[in-house]
Amino acid sequence: MFKKGSKLFGILKGVCPKCHNESMYKNSNPYAVTQLFEMQESCSHCKTKYKIEPSFFYGSMYVSYGVGIAFAVAAFVISYLFLGSSLNVAFIAIVLAMFAFYPIIIRVSRNIWINLFMSYDKTKD
Template identity: 60%
Template sequence: MYRSSKLYAPKKTLEMNERCSHCNTKYKIEPSFFYGAMYVSYGVGVAFAVATFIVTYFFLGLDRLQAFLAIVAVLVLGLPVILRLSRNIWINFFFNYDKNA
């Protein structure tokens, strides 16, 4: 789906192929298609933040400030993963993946 497999190359993180190499499906079915992925990205980011808080505060015993700093670090470092994951989730609302097709 993406031109580069490198997540942490800022200019190449969201560069996508025009069509699927397997089934020839066009990824951008309209010019602003992936704007909806912003809403998915918000949900995924909140999930990452809640998971980070639970791990750092309850399991590692850090105080709230340290847990907050851990959340910020996870969200900043995980941004490319969150962006690609949200785009993949968004496109799967509209297209079904069939590995045998």
């Protein structure tokens, strides 16, 4: 399930969607916020171009909405249902979780978006 060649591997690792050999990002740490959006132009291993068209990753904003909702629901469930906090504290937990996980949400959304349009190719490996 998390093995090289699966969509989930490509999404969680942020690697080239065609060969899964290198990171798409110049800095693989999402918390280096000054470099959060900086991506390689193409894969140095298989030469796959990441920006299929100009403004390609604008579509990932739609994905980030869904991923953000998932993180917010998880924060609410953990805070309100499992820890038994009040609704006000649960709301604060949601805001803090969204703030803390924003870089991860952005990167995962971009990874999901590009993996919708490209698939792993064994011949590129």
